[in-house]
């Protein structure tokens with residue numbers, strides 16, 4: 001069964017799989033590489049002996065790692081990750097082979113255009129590295145964007161929330177601004193990748209929904225983001241739902257899911273009821289205060305999203321659905337999605353389906369971006 005590989009090639013692949021977190025143990029390496037356990041053990045032993053890999057001691061608990069987990073030898077190299085949102089960018093600095101060491105948020109105005117915003121976040125990343133990386137050096141930077149991304153070209157496509165960004169090579173802008181290799185991904189896809197690998201028990205295929213001011217979703221198939229033919233797979237927000245009637249959507253269409261189930265929709269619906277709200281955070285505050293109108297609206301929004309997710313689950317049969325984004329911190333919203341999924345999916349789909357809140361919170365997209373970046377650097381031989 002086992003394919004023959006040169007020792008060097010197999011060891012490089014092992015370092016890539018461990019470094020990116022795709023594999024954590026000899027068993028996971030054997031599965032990923034289609035090599036026999038004894039061959040994997042020989043390679044791992046060689047890498048442990050020459051100091052390129054280390055193995056957690058039994059009982060070690062620091063950093064949340066499980067005992068006996070393989071990892072790269074801690075290097076004095078850092079990766080930068082940027083999660084660009086509608087009004088803020090979250091910036092993370094990650095020590096390669098370790099984890100996130102520092103994060104910072106800055107305000108951004110997407111209307112400033114791609115070169116200006118990328119320049120600002122690169123400056124903030126450089127400042128964060130100067131404050132937190134000591135003598136270490138930055139070796140890569142990645143960014144997640146709140147719009148559809150062509151990952152091969154590094155561009156953002158038809159971004160309704162990002163006027164003036166169309167056609168810009170964001171990857172190139174980021175590389176020029178930081179001086180290191182870069183990757184670009186859609187924010188929901190990055191979050192999906194982060195969440196997919198965040199658990200001890202990993203699903204083979206998962207869907208992660210990001211329900212915040214807007215709604216997005218990412219699909220991970222066998223550990224890889226599924227982008228679809230046009231790079232917009234998972235973009236469920238513009239699915240037409242009958243409950244939305246003819247409500248105009250930001251995309252120019254009528255009756256999209258976004259107009260009844262997003263944070264922006266809840267702001268609009270609450271304002272129609274006379275509430276002085278202007279942001280998703282205002283809506284969250286009312287639901288947390290158990291305001292009955294806001295609570296009912298959140299539950300109804302969850303039901304609409306759950307209805308669309310039923311079709312996704314019945315079609316795709318994922319092992320897990322992870323619910324992230326600000327709205328997924330609201331119990332009425334999440335339980336409405338959950339009951340909709342159980343009521344509206346075939347029992348064979350839900351029998352072993354895991355439906356869980358996202359684990360990584362505000363760092364989910366950063367974590368996914370770092371994983372992509374690490375793999376891309378290994379491919380570049382760095």
Ligand SMILES: [Zn+2]
Nearest residue numbers: 238249251256
């Ligand atoms: Zn729409």
